[in-house]
Amino acid sequence: MVDEKVGHEVHLKQLPVGFPTENNFEFVRVSVPVPKQGEFLVRNIWMSVDPYMRGRMNKTKSHLPSFQLNKPLEGACVGQVLESKNNQFKVGDYLLSNFGWREYWLSMDGSGITKVDPNMAPIQSYLGVLGMTGLTAYIGILKVGELKENNHDCTVFVSAASGAVGSVACQIAKIKGCHVVGSAGSLKKVKWLLDQARIDYAFNYKEVGEDNISSELKKSCPNGIDVYFDNVGGKHLEAALDNMKMF
Template sequence: MTQTKQQEIHLVNRPTGTPAIEDFKFVECDVPSPKENEVLVRALYISVDPYMRGRMNDTKSYIPPFELNKAIVGGVIAEVAVSRSESFKRGDLVLGNLNWAEYSVAKETKLRKIDPNLAPLTAYLSVLGMTGLTAYFGLLDIGKPQEGETVVVSGAAGAVGSAVGQIAKLKGAKVVGIAGTDEKLAYIKNELGFDETVNYKSENFKEELKAATPDGVDVYFDNVGGDVSDAVMRLLNNHARIPVCGSISSYNAEGQDVGPRVQPTLIKTSSLMKGFTVGNYASEFEQGRNDLANWLQEGKLKYKETIVEGFEKTPEAFLGLFKGINTGKLLVKAAEPEYSKNR
């Protein structure tokens, strides 16, 4: 390769409230050179995810915060440009946790080779990647849906929520999806097979949610927190299970997020409420990927992506998460394959 300079995207401010474009900076730097047992990769698709907002705060969490004035790191599908590893060769397609940069150097142990013949490339960042695995383990290990039970999913048209609803249907449950636009509601009902849908922006949201769950709620997969989750909590059945995956309603809150206290409800209904991250299940990823891939190949699992074109649009795409611009997984297409297409 002849390119010697590249662009990286750095976090330069810790946002207060909703992040702004000014919190990011494009920095020109040298294309790095791999050392022994390392490879240089070129970014093709970049994942933007809600959890990244938490990493912009300098607070203790399950994962360290992003460092200021350094490249942001996230899920990336890339192609190998230069290899100094016996495990990879030029043109291999890989998945890794990499810099928001045109090129990155990674240790061979930090990359996983992917096969575009088994599924489209982008599926490895969505239904066969972190979001699909999050849905799979959170629902099946914590939610444990049973045939005939009612499962409610918030953020139901997102990458995780849309997979949760479909997996719950595979287990024989009735599924109620909550989303914020008529287009998203039509997608999860008509294309994904959700039984009922409710628009959380409706003036009559609470009444409509209750009407959609006449037998109460046995499993609530919580992606959003806030007022939506407060409304669902009032409808829990005895021994309900609540996997807590996300709380996007409060990610940009400037003060303490205060709402109804859930303890009395949990006590009265003997319900289980458990937070988790997909990393808790790392030792079981292979089984999860196999099941998801089988359902995908059998046509039992569908997915949708919102793809923003251009590496330079990455910060804008990230900010779009908090405006609900996406149906399904939100990705940035950074480049067309160059080295793999010539193989």
Template sequence: MSKEIHLKRYPEGVPSQDDFAIVETDQPTPADGEVLVENIWMSVDPYMRGRMTRKKSYVPPFELNTALDGHAIGRVVQSNADGFAKGDLVSSMKGWRSHFVASADELTALPDTGDIAPEVFLSVLGMTGMTAWVGLNKIAECKPDDVVFVSAAAGAVGSVVCQLAKAKGCFVIGATGDKDKAKWLKSELGVDAVVNYRDADDLSAALGEAAPNGIDVYFENVGGTHLEAALDHVNQNARIAVCGMIAHYNTPQPGPNNLFKIIAQRVRMQGFIVSDNWDSYSDFVAEGMELVRNGKLKHRETVVNGIDNAPQAFIDLFSGKNTGKMLVKLAD
């Protein structure tokens, strides 16, 4: 038998366990040109909340009562397709299930890295790391000596942004709401200053203390008061890369009351989708693997065991229970 996680209904507000169902199905059999894969690792990501609604977005909504989709790393169990053999490790968008059958063009063989664990290709060397790299380099056009402010800095994407910016020679300020995460950002990732938004009476004032000369780049993961604070301190010609706005995913939030700063400071603010830039993935991986091996791109995963616990792992993203990438381990 194979297990799948289905969406039973579109959530109202923060998702709950009642929105999901664990369904057992017959293990599929591959036809000619197809491959049977057992998933080993799967990713849960905040952007998936945007697909749990009927509202139009940049990706279609999840269908109800069918297996959800998401990034995963799996092992080939049986192959009837050229280019794949039993035991090969592959990445796919066929997460949220223990086994699946796919055509060869739905799979990507993992590079032969030897010393790098496969799950890293779901975090700092996967979509997460690529998102950070694209936003920082292509959208924000970050350069040495920039002052870079990162919201959700201890999260999966934010923690990579911090390290990539430090590797460029930037002064990096991270925002988090947790003391242990703040310590990790400074002691292990080398972040220059940390703003704890839960301890700060005034987030904008706290950011001003950390960046007395203003900020040149803001990597946006949160929205709400974080965006307002960033706009209070942007320098002329600052760049804002808008990756996500998790504060708005479950509950509507009012817009910033200081958007005029974009005009006064000639700020460029641009949203982006990482898949639009996937043709640069090989460039990112080449740079990222070198940084990982040199210890300049560290990673931490919050691992939940068992596909049955995948819904709760996803729900926990919205209360910040992860440090770094949230992953679900499905098999050894």
């Protein structure tokens, strides 16, 4: 008798109301399929849990479909090919895919999957700075914000500045020579922004008070803001608009 391989998946059992709890999810044992001709089997190593996933746990219409009940959730992950009957994907290859929330997955044809190079950076970087979050910051700050080299006259304000996207946006803006100001929700995050990301000014919006963000920006961006990288909207957006440079 051949031993059957068993894997685990996390399924969405019921739609959360408010903050998700453990009861909304189920840890399910499943048998792992054996690849047929043209298929390959992958074991996940890293996965990313992102804020946007909460939106997919609602029934409302959005740019992405809702997660299905009693099925594994989806999300970015990096895994390694364990068995392969597909010439394009060899045993040992590292792959970035959207088949997170499960230990093993089988691909029929390799569509929607990207090979990643473990020699370039630690493989988990492809879920962060070299993945969707890094790309979001890169496109936002360079393509939309149009930062140029040696932008010493340019002031950039970033909200949720120590977050996955914000932290990369801040560091790119610093590389481009900008005066960079960031807001975050704790002293520890503010310290990280100043000591590690090396931005020019950071403040804790909870300590300052949301109604005082505008005056904090007046002080830290005396020439006005050229580019606001908005991660949160609300009072931060209003305060940033109050302080934009006049062109």
